[in-house]
Amino acid sequence: MLVREAMTTPAVTVTPSATVRQAMRVLLEHDVTALPVIDTTGRLVGVVSEMDLLRGAFEADPRAFARPLSGNPEAPEPRHVDEVMTQDVRTARPTTDVAELAATMVRTRVKSVPVLDGEAIVGVISRRDLIATLARGDARIRDDVLASIAAYAPDGGPWEVTVEDGVVRLSGRIDEQAERIVEILARTVPGATRVLINPSP
DSSP, rough: BBGGGTTTTOOOBOOTTTTTHHHHHHHHHOOOOOOEOOOOTTEEEEEEEEEHHHTTTTTOOOOSSSOOOOOTTTTTOOGGGGGGGBBBBOOOOTSHHHHHHHHHHHHTOOOOOEEEEETTTEEEEEHHHHHHTTTTTTHHHEEEHHHHHHHHHTTSSOOOEEEEETTTEEEOOOOHHHHHHHHHHHHTTTOOOOOEEOOOO
16 A cells, blocks of 8 residues: 555645744644644745644643752743754655555654655655554455456456455455456555465365
């Protein structure tokens, strides 16, 4: 499965000059955890996350401490997105393999990745998007596999399709080339985690 089949689109973005409070409201209104930051030309210049926006947002409550508060109470809190955003941004392409991106997100602990087509932001893919894809029901995955085979490999012969916990099993009597086509089609279905082929004798 490719990123374009799992990403959220269009991407909800914010500008560097937006205030921290404005960015917080955008996050809440759209129920997302991070926002790509774009300049006036639409070019990606950073990403701002929930964690970024929380930096310096609260003052310590003296009731919670038995001793005087440390730190500089005169230090101004960040006011604009460009003061808190992350500029070193990991991105993906619409044709990136979801399995490859998921492995990278787990390894780097990145929660949300902007998707670029050239320099244009065409979407965002987050951990939540990946979970939503994996949470698709087996019956729906099976229906989509059968529909894909019927649409793109109508002469591929009859196939029996079963799905259990996202694992697709295909059984049928077919030549090697058609078998490969059907396998590729099944792998493109959102929610299919593995595809196993058991040709009939």
